[in-house]
Amino acid sequence: MSSYWQDLAGNSDGYYQPEDFESAAYRLMAEQVLYHADRGSRKAYNLIERYERQFAKVFDPFGISLGVDRQLLFAYAIPRHGSPTAATVSQTLFALVLRGIYEDGMRAGQLSDDGAEIFCDFVELREKYQLMTHRELPGKGDLEVLIRTMKRWGIARRLEDDDMALLNEAEAGGGGVAIRPAIREVLGESALQQLALWSADRNAEPLRDDDVVVPVAEVEGETDEAS
Numbered sequence: 366m367s368s369y370w371q372d373l374a375g376n377s378d379g380y381y382q383p384e385d386f387e388s389a390a391y392r393l394m395a396e397q398v399l400y401h402a403d404r405g406s407r408k409a410y411n412l413i414e415r416y417e418r419q420f421a422k423v424f425d426p427f428g429i430s431l432g433v434d435r436q437l438l439f440a441y442a443i444p445r446h447g448s449p450t451a452a453t454v455s456q457t458l459f460a461l462v463l464r465g466i467y468e469d470g471m472r473a474g475q476l477s478d479d480g481a482e483i484f485c486d487f488v489e490l491r492e493k494y495q496l497m498t499h500r501e502l503p504g505k506g507d508l509e510v511l512i513r514t515m516k517r518w519g520i521a522r523r524l525e526d527d528d529m530a531l532l533n534e535a536e537a538g539g540g541g542v543a544i545r546p547a548i549r550e551v552l553g554e555s556a557l558q559q560l561a562l563w564s565a566d567r568n569a570e571p572l573r574d575d576d577v578v579v580p581v582a583e584v585e586g587e588t589d590e591a592s
Contacts, residue, residue: 398519
């Protein structure tokens, strides 16, 4: 057990234990984004929000920048140097499209009731994907894999039943995705510029597997926390 965490826990008057700090640090490093809205992440988010400077000091030697958005209530840990194998072409394209949809939704004031997420049904997703990439949206099986990957990166999740109730049934298209606010941290302005260039040029060179634009941490497995 690190004496660093023990000292922090000791200064919390017994409210936190050293293992609470260890667990929160590991989860943020592995999952990249923790949302207060996610029941299973709330305790870790609260701890990181309270001790942001101390956690940032631990993450810095790993080349990871840590931040907390106290308005939208999420903490994020972004690698400063992306791995050349961090994203495949299909993952990169899908993430770029989600980033574009989120920005369009922000401008149109289409945020969810909590002011954080943009809901997109599969009908709209298919149309936007074709418009932005000049390709067909991947089939159902591949699409579900991509959505799980986006969830692991902390930038999107599949719409749940409660979310679908907020969409008009005619618009729901059998499901959809909620694009999460940390996508603006994970995929910054350069991603929007790349998407704009790709959308405007139907003759653009195809992306290769080493054309990585998503600075994500490679983690093993997937999280099962409620979201």
